[in-house]
Amino acid sequence: MRSDRAATVLLIVVLLALVALPAVAGKYYVQLATKILIMAVFAMSLDLLVGYAGLVSLGHAAFFGFGAYLVALAAPQYQAANFWTSLPLAVGGAALLAAAIGFFAVRTQGVYFIMVTLAFAQMVYYVFHDTKIAGGSDGIFIDVRPDTALFGWTPFDLANFVHLYFVVLAVFVAAYLVLRVVLASPFGRVVQGIRVNEHRMKSLGFPTFRYKLVAFTIAGAVAGLAGYFGAVQYGAVNPEMLGWHLSGSVLMMVILGGMGTLAGAVIGAAAFLLLELVFQGLSEHWQLLMGTTIVLVALFLPNGIAGLAWPLQRGRSG
Amino acid sequence: MAEVVLAVERLSRNFGGLAAVSGVSLECRMGEVHAVIGPNGAGKSTLINMLSGDLPPTSGTVRLRGRDVTGLTADRISRLGVGRSYQKTNVFLPFTVFENARIAAQSRLASSLRFFRPATALRAVNEAAERAIAAAGLEGREGATVASLSHGEQRQVEIAMTLATDPTLLLLDEPLAGMGAEESARIVALLQRLAADHAMLLVEHDMDAVFALADTLTVMVNGVVLESGTPERIRSSQAVQDAYLGGDEAHD
């Protein structure tokens, strides 16, 4: 509980700094912060599965990428999609996809679940990569950002990087708060019980399949939300946004930060993207540095950065 | 006579070619304590696993208040009013005592698909959890993490969780295993109180407790029922004396 309070205080300080950022930092840093916030939402959605429900998904990028693709598919090329309809479309579409994949994947456990989520995500990848639905392996450019006009009034402009930053910041805060509330709810407690001891949850009368499927669907929806803004910021979508390298990266973010705490997922996303930048600056062979870092984290930092600050609070064992 | 809560007919379970339980029939009425005893390997745990839905039977039927529940999954059987405790402590070690009982009590909500209210604000659930904790003798320990408790206290958490689901039929698999004398006496007294308005199927090795509690006994050996009846009848049965009570395992 103390660590939760410390995390809350820290987050409020960070939040104030984030609000002030565009006033003091240049375009490059604002855009980097936007990207970090988008990935933080993505990482939190996976943490709901890995850190709280005990479901290690290695196919989470499928939902991020699907949300991203729906931005491009919501309107013909060179035309703006409507923000107010395309956003629910992307989130709902990702949720539906997650429910469909989860319906099969959640029947399995442990290492099967890891392999099955990876395989189904790759199936989605090939649908977009091998067919002409959405530009094949090249993907699609989003030439015009979604239009936010509401009854003739335009509250913000997504093509403006400062506006986009504040919208993403608001989405991040909302996602964080909603996930916190959900985790403390009766549903959230059931999910955490399943992680600790699924057998006993069943014998207490909980149909665990249903709860795991709902958790998988919620996580997919939030990943789709992140994917929507990922596509808006990047200005293009391509199959790599669904690919298993992104699934591996987001898993690394969750563990690097410290799973089982939402703040850990946020710290992990920031740390991962900053590490990537540092390594890219150091060497053209930065993937070797990243791979080595991931190996070292797996060996020596099982509870992540948050685990260093408040040792073994909710880290998994065994 | 009181209502038959549990009726088991010719229940069998094979593992490969081996019959762990074969052709077991028994009944348990409201207000009755039915103890199942027998040496290790007699099939008692397999029997209780079939009754709780942890293991599907190979053949035979299980009825709860007349309803055929054979082969239903554990969660559905639990929701029909069956509370089970495990021989090997089966709890949520990282959670507090209160959260263990609370989540058990929460299982009686029609659905836990509620997302936007804190779980701890469900008053009826909290009260059921508190009652179960008090009944199991764990008052004052609500805030302790279960992993930090003694083995005996963890056994009490096991019972508190079972009670928190407000069951009609209790399936207790060696509830006294690993408890000290004082804790044992407390649990025996608790079970005596509960017996009035529950049906109870008890698997237990502590013969003093069994004969203090049971209205009916079933003796199992090698997967089959050797003898069934009142405590007096079991005590005086030569077959039971030979196979079990008089044997080496009587005092383990």
Next chain:
Amino acid sequence: MDLGSFLVQLLNAVQYGLLLFLIASGLTLVFGIMGVINLAHGSFYMIGAYLAWSLAGKIGSFWFALPVGVLLTVALGMLIEWLLIARLYARDHLYQVLLTYGLILAFEELRGMIWGNDVHGIPVPAPFTGSIPLTETLAYPVYRLWISAVVLALAVAMYLLIQRTRLGMMIRAGASNREMVQSLGINIRMLYRFVFAFGVALAAFAGMISAPVSSVFPGMGGQVLIVSFVVVVIGGIGSVKGALVAAILIGLVDTFGKVTTLELGGLRVLPDLAGMAMYLLMAGVLLWRPEGIFGKRL
């Protein structure tokens, strides 16, 4: 489709399936015996292919490159088990996933640094350069038949090794009962090291022998890894027999999916979506038996 081309496709399907089996059997053995999930398994396939290409170029003979490559990858497998994997046996699968994912990135980059990022081909080695005529217009390459024969021979050898030898007994006991193995005085650390290295070598060997028929290219491991996962899920984790059946099934579904034309409601379903077929097969198996065709029921 006439009989001749059907026969060719059937042979192709079986050959692809057998190759998949070779890769997936290493994955399933390592999981079944050691409880380790190895995402870098595909990377070892890629390393095998690049080793075959560069060794054959340096030594001048594909047939010398094979044993040298196998020895090198066995050594690599032992090194990785000793240095990294051995530290994760007691840990959650999550960390094995993470560590082996890190290995994929590192291997991919090292491959670029050592061998570059170009696509390479290896000539089919003598004496298997010819083709066997099936009809007047169709012929089947001898090298592909050789691949199938080698994999079948290996499958039989593996079966005999696991069922009939003392080592196999240790492996089977290790899979079911670790304490028993240790009480027998068997060095379980060495057993695990051997099994892991064997799995690595199987994947690498598959990469080597398939190099002359496919090509050698960056990222070739990723595709293979995911298909192997599908094989293992369908066949049942830890079951070598399951891996064989599932691999052949996928070989058939995939090969015939790509040469069949099917339209549904004006939409061309096959061959456009042939790549989906094996995933649908997996989904069906998951509904029917979530533990796989030959998996142990939990």
